[in-house]
Amino acid sequence: NAGVTQTPKFRILKIGQSMTLQCTQDMNHNYMYWYRQDPGMGLKLIYYSVGAGITDKGEVPNGYNVSRSTTEDFPLRLELAAPSQTSVYFCASSWTPQETQYFGPGTRLLVL
Amino acid sequence: AQSVTQLDSHVSVSEGTPVLLRCNYSSSYSPSLFWYVQHPNKGLQLLLKYTSAATLVKGINGFEAEFKKSETSFHLTKPSAHMSDAAEYFCVVSDRGDYKLSFGAGTTVTVRA
Numbered sequence: 001n002a003g004v005t006q007t008p009k010f011r012i013l014k015i016g017q018s019m020t021l022q023c024t025q026d027m028n029h030n031y032m033y034w035y036r037q038d039p040g041m042g043l044k045l046i047y048y049s050v051g052a053g054i055t056d057k058g059e060v061p062n063g064y065n066v067s068r069s070t071t072e073d074f075p076l077r078l079e080l081a082a083p084s085q086t087s088v089y090f091c092a093s094s095w096t097p098q099e100t101q102y103f104g105p106g107t108r109l110l111v112l
Numbered sequence: 113a114q115s116v117t118q119l120d121s122h123v124s125v126s127e128g129t130p131v132l133l134r135c136n137y138s139s140s141y142s143p144s145l146f147w148y149v150q151h152p153n154k155g156l157q158l159l160l161k162y163t164s165a166a167t168l169v170k171g172i173n174g175f176e177a178e179f180k181k182s183e184t185s186f187h188l189t190k191p192s193a194h195m196s197d198a199a200e201y202f203c204v205v206s207d208r209g210d211y212k213l214s215f216g217a218g219t220t221v222t223v224r225a
Contacts, residue, residue, distance in 0.1 A: 040121070043215040
């Protein structure tokens with residue numbers, strides 16, 4: 001049972017490039033989340049999903065897109081990378097929002 | 113709307129002494145409250161959670177937290193700090209019926225030998 005896995009662990013992007021951050025969970029959770037963590041700022045919700053085919057914006061969605069075609073996968077897409085998107089990105093999943101969220105190990109992204 | 117304020121950005125304690133991390137929350141409905149811990153370069157791990165059962169909640173590694181509705185607080189304590197407790201701690205709130213969590217800014221705990 002791997003829990004929540006994320007790839008890649010680290011990536012350097014040039015301004016304007018695009019990439020997809022992968023997230024997979026094997027716990028059959030309906031709820032999945034993408035957060036970004038900036039130093040001293042806690043975690044900010046980017047997008048979330050309440051089930052396959054259903055996604056919605058969080059606090060800081062600009063510059064990102066998501067899709068949820070299966071229960072297991074919740075990829076995050078950056079279309080035109082900007083330096084402001086330099087951050088650590090965490091994916092999480094849970095049975096319900098009031099239950100424990102299980103976090104992946106994170107993806108460290110540097111945009112230069 | 114829900115929100116969380118962690119009153120201390122940094123707490124430094126000596127090994128073997130008590131730890132207190134303070135958290136106040138704002139919630140429109142009956143909240144669920146959580147404390148998560150993040151060790152350096154790691155993901156977040158649940159320490160404990162309150163979901164309207166007992167107001168004193170016990171978690172892993174000797175931590176506990178008390179839900180005080182009248183004070184809108186959910187402070188985290190541990191009687192005796194260990195070197196392995198050095199980490200970042202996040203207080204988190206979720207309103208019932210809401211899909212989202214709100215995270216505090218975090219408290220960095222340093223443990224001195």
